Amino acid sequence: MAEACDEARRIGEVIRRARVLQRRSQGDVAAALGYHQSKMSRLESGRGAEDVRVLRTVARELGIPPEQFGLAATPDVPATDPGAEDMHRRTFLAAGAAAFVPPADSVTVRAELVRALLPGRPPAVANAPLDPAVLRDRLGVARRLFHTCDYTALERTLPGLIADLRQATGSARATDAFSPLLATAYQTATSLLLKQHDQGTAWLAAGRAMAEAERSGDPLILASSVRVQTHVLTREKHTAQAVALVRHTADQLTGSYDRRSPEYLAALGLLLLRGVTAASGGGDRAATEDFLSEAKEVARYVSLDRPDAWANFDSTNVALHEVSALVALGDAGLALKAAHPLMRRRIPVPERRAALWLEVARAHSRQGRLADGYRALRIAETCAAQDVRRPAVRELVADMMARDRRRSLPGLHEFSRRLGVPA
Incomplete structure (x- = not known):
């Protein structure tokens, strides 16, 4: 079963890498094949193929040699073993079921x-x-x-x-x-x-x-709950709704900053920064600039950088979100310029320090400077090792590996193996 799981994940990674190299989204490839986006997501995670014909269809669309899926070169040419393709299909299906079951302790x-x-x-x-x-x-x-x-x-x-x-x-x-x-x-x-x-x-x-939060009747707790709700909306690509939710909530909290408590201002500031992330992720430059401007104004009145319930809001965190927004908007050069003074600044929260260097890595990667991107990844790892093992970072590493066709960065490939990114 473990071998079947590994094979399914390998096939999923082959599909994902081919798609990334072509700069295509899961939705784009799924639409071209007549599938729902969720089917491509399941395939790339190593589960969900009911028929070997699905693999052949995906291989044709993405230009993947069928041999990489363990299939005959063409459907008309029989495999050495007549039952080989059907056996592979059953193996893939078994692995798909196994992929739902992580290690027992994690479960x-x-x-x-x-x-x-x-x-x-x-x-x-x-x-x-x-x-x-x-x-x-x-x-x-x-x-x-x-x-x-x-x-x-x-x-x-x-x-x-x-x-x-x-x-x-x-x-x-x-x-x-x-x-x-x-x-x-x-x-x-x-x-x-x-x-x-x-x-x-x-x-x-x-x-x-x-x-x-609504039960508590505390507007600050409600603002913080809106912030995490906005994060979920943004992650699911509902950026317009996320931006509208932040705007509606922030409008009820803004004003009289000099008479507000630090906790109040921190809650508002963090909400505005979530608006920055949502707007930049959706390519809305005007909303991004508006949220950043408001967050900078709030930061003039508060500085809470302790790792507690109201942590992590001050002018440095606003600057970090500006770097992230520039990367998301495709302005890698401006992002690196904005990041440069932050590299020498004390950032007390490990998650934020790692976030800076991960955005620097993304910016370098966007510019094709893979060696600089790899160095930034290594620095991020020293800041917060578990944060670098998140799926989003592993996807960045996989993309960088795919573009290092000549394997000129052996350290990057070793780094990827330590993160568990398939070769």
Whole structure:
């Protein structure tokens, strides 16, 4: 079964790399083949082919030699073994089923988090302390794990924390004390799941965050929940809706910055930065500039760069988002120019330090400067090793490898193997 899984993933990577080299989206290739985009996504992840004819169709569209899928050169030429293609099809299908099943330990941890997010009665908790101060401290630990990119520990921490907070909010008298904490825990879960590219469960967590934020009646908690909801919308390419959601919420919070608390301004600032990401991802330069301008204004009045619930908003974070926006908008040269002074600036949050160097790597890659991009990736790894192992970064590395046709950067290929990117 392990060999079948590896073969399925290898075929999926062949398809993905061929598509990336042609600068085509999954939707574009799927439309040309008469498929839904989700079918291409399943194929590239190593699952979902019902018939060897599907592989031949994809091979023709992307110019992939059928031999790379273990098929005969043409359907009219029989394989050495007459049952070879059918055997390969069964192998691929078996691997597709296996691809749904990650390692047992990972399954257990993720299942616990999903159970904690499901509606209904929360999981039973034995003798858990329900003191607000204790739970607030535990939430602070979880937030620090996120900002220091210890995602493995965070995924183990969240289920118990969420279960305890849900039990605590079960008391009507405790709603005011615990609902803001539970909403923030849901927000943290959403951010973690998006890092792991688990959009399906992220939608669930974001919905729970919004519901609990409304229950709390705290406008700042609601703004933070809107921010993670916007992140999910952006990840799913609903950028226009994401921009509209940020604009609507921010309009209700702006003004009188000199009389607002640091927490209030940080919540607003982080929401505006999420608007920057959504607008630039959708190619909306005007909205990107508007959100950046407002975020810079808010940053004049606040500086919160601690790895806690309101962390990570100050002028440096605004500048980091400007770099990211320039990369997203295709202005790689301007992005590198904007990034240069940040490279010498102290950035206390590891996730943000890694984000800077990952954007620098993307900008260099866009310019075809693969060696510089590889060096930036290595620096990002020293900042936050787990963050560099995210699917989005592995895709960047795979793209850089595909363009290094002469293998002039052996270090890049070794780096990719350590990340688990298929050769």
